[in-house]
Amino acid sequence: MSAVDKIKNAIWVFIKYFSVVFFAFVALLPVVSCVITAFKTDEEYQMTNVMTPPESWLNFQNFIDAFQKANMGRAFLNSFIVVVFVVGGSVLVGSMLAYVLNRFKFPGNGLIRSLFLFATLLPGIAMQVSTYQLMYKIGFINHLYGYIILMMGTDVISIYIFIQFFENISVSLDESAYMDGASYFTIFFKILFPLLKPAIVTCMILKGVGVYNEYYSAQLYLQDKKLQTVAMSLYTFTGPLGSKYNLICAGVLISLTPALIIFILFQKQIYSGLTAGAVKG
Numbered sequence: 001m002s003a004v005d006k007i008k009n010a011i012w013v014f015i016k017y018f019s020v021v022f023f024a025f026v027a028l029l030p031v032v033s034c035v036i037t038a039f040k041t042d043e044e045y046q047m048t049n050v051m052t053p054p055e056s057w058l059n060f061q062n063f064i065d066a067f068q069k070a071n072m073g074r075a076f077l078n079s080f081i082v083v084v085f086v087v088g089g090s091v092l093v094g095s096m097l098a099y100v101l102n103r104f105k106f107p108g109n110g111l112i113r114s115l116f117l118f119a120t121l122l123p124g125i126a127m128q129v130s131t132y133q134l135m136y137k138i139g140f141i142n143h144l145y146g147y148i149i150l151m152m153g154t155d156v157i158s159i160y161i162f163i164q165f166f167e168n169i170s171v172s173l174d175e176s177a178y179m180d181g182a183s184y185f186t187i188f189f190k191i192l193f194p195l196l197k198p199a200i201v202t203c204m205i206l207k208g209v210g211v212y213n214e215y216y217s218a219q220l221y222l223q224d225k226k227l228q229t230v231a232m233s234l235y236t237f238t239g240p241l242g243s244k245y246n247l248i249c250a251g252v253l254i255s256l257t258p259a260l261i262i263f264i265l266f267q268k269q270i271y272s273g274l275t276a277g278a279v280k281g
Helices: 003-038 042-047 061-069 072-103 109-121 124-137 142-150 157-166 172-179 184-213 216-223 232-236 245-265 267-280
Strands: none
Touching: 003 245, 042 245, 061 072, 061 109, 061 232, 061 245, 072 109, 072 142, 072 157, 072 184, 072 232, 072 245, 109 157, 124 142, 124 216, 142 216, 172 184, 184 232, 216 232, 232 245, 245 267
């Protein structure tokens, strides 16, 4: 290897490692500043900059105040109910729709797929006027079940993920089971659905994270404070006279705790589901 090639190789290695370190720094900087701010008192936050460490790392009063004043216990319960039902319903409905669209050829099959694709191209906020009017007329405003049904009905990505998986499952499995006397429901739930575990994990992650972090729709359709979710509770400390960012950061760290625990406990299943989804797709 010539000296020029060695210099090029060294420059390329430097660029790769520098880019990794730089983007890791950019990604971690907000988290670090949030952790530092969460432990500061009101006086410390007003008198110091964002990256100045607090005088005491054992000051948990902000976390207690954030949890109590924002009623985060109730918000966690509401978010848990919403996430469980929305994720479960989205997986079930999405997989069944994908099964019908992939396995059965009928007039309008391609049109339905095109309409689903067209729906993903429309910005959700552009349809909120008509959606809100519909939700209001059928009495779904300020009800968790109405919000759950709304969030279940806006998941087109899961349908396409399941369709891609069905295309990699041989139709001979369906035909063999059908010739043995199995119904379509038996074929789906007993034979095909267990084979969709990687797709199910992928859809659960995408949908669960999206619903847990959703603020706009929750604020619009769950106006009662008793129905607020975790994302809504974090806005308790904002107002026209200023925002208490030390309490907000404490609330953010509290809201991250359940997701962090779930990731630590099920990281093997999460990684296997995502990698299998990448191969299948």
